[in-house]
Amino acid sequence: MNPIPAAVAALLLGAACGGKEEDSGGKAPDLTHISDTGDCEGTPPVATITGCTYPGLQEFENYDDPVPTIRFAIDVTDEDGDLDRIEVDLYVDAEPDGVIDEANADYVPGQPKTVSGAEVCNTPSVSVTQTLALPTGFVEYGAELDWGARILDSAGLASDMAVITCPAPLEDGTEPDGASGGDTSGDDTGA
């Protein structure tokens, strides 16, 4: 069964062309009405990457050998509460200026995932972690980079780009020494 009913697609189309009908009002979407059908989409998520950590070498199905990884902590809010199912799309930009240049960034699309324990239409905020595999040749190990995340809610509405500047892990998966992304009191995560 396709979990996305035709009604959802129709609502998305309606939202996309809504501006033509009543330019004067600038009214918020009628969420009460939408809720009657069991859907609650209407607003895009707002995302912040709160930190980078270095879980070390990890095994992945796609790679024969363990590869270095970086993990992002991401806080997401959404007024319409439809964060029960989200997708995290990641970007990597080699120019560490705090902005993702999408034309030159690498894009790593995510998969929609159900947030464990989240209630449909009643999940206005979630904190998630997303781990990214960094196989040889994908990024320069140890280099300061911009990392971006765009979150899609259960209706597929995308957040603005959240950005954090952190060094890539070293080739052995560890955090580089003297990492400028060290936010707190330099706690050692050497496992």
Ligand SMILES: [Ca+2]
């Ligand atoms: Ca939403």
Ligand SMILES: [Ca+2]
């Ligand atoms: Ca940049």
